[in-house]
Amino acid sequence: MFMTKSELRKHIRSEKKRIGEERLLELSERVVDHLEQHPDFLYARTVLLYYSLPDEVSTHALLLKYASLKTILLPVVVGDDLQLRVYQPELMQKGAFGIMEPRGEVFCDYDNIDLAVIPGMAFDKDGRRLGRGRGYYDRILPLIPCKKMGLCFPFQFFDNIPTETHDISVDEVVF
Secondary structure (H helix, E strand, C coil): CCCCHHHHHHHHHHHHHHHCHHHHHHHHHHHHHHHHHCHHHHHCCEEECCCCCCCCCCCHHHHHHHCCCCEEEEEEEECCEEEEEECCHHHEEECHHHCEEECCCECCCHHHCCEEEECCCEEECCCCEECCCCCHHHHHHHHCCCEEEEECCHHHEECCCCCCCCCCCCCEEEC
């Protein structure tokens, strides 16, 4: 369907604009409901999530809801890499690329993460993931041995997407 990663990213950005932020928020509620009902999420004690951008599945309410029930980790951009920090709602600040990031303690005990919930521009039925193109998640995910779950809108899920050998796949996709 799409020959290159850039063509697919362009298509997804166009779809997001066409659908609009209000409808994306409505779609987010359904996707987040699916995540919350998933056994891997229910039983996870330590979860890597992400602080969503306006065009991603919204995680803001989810973060607040589970902040006192689970150890929630969020990524922080540090140079060319992601660093994980413990999420505390009162310790958020605007970081790289205008994304809200936690100022809490650094978390390096990757073996104790039960579930990693990862955003993406697109996913396919085999768990292949297309990110925004900077490779942040591709560098950190190999260090995290837990189940990796992609989170996306239904229109971001395809039978097959273009990837390269360095692209890290997820184990399952929730949409």
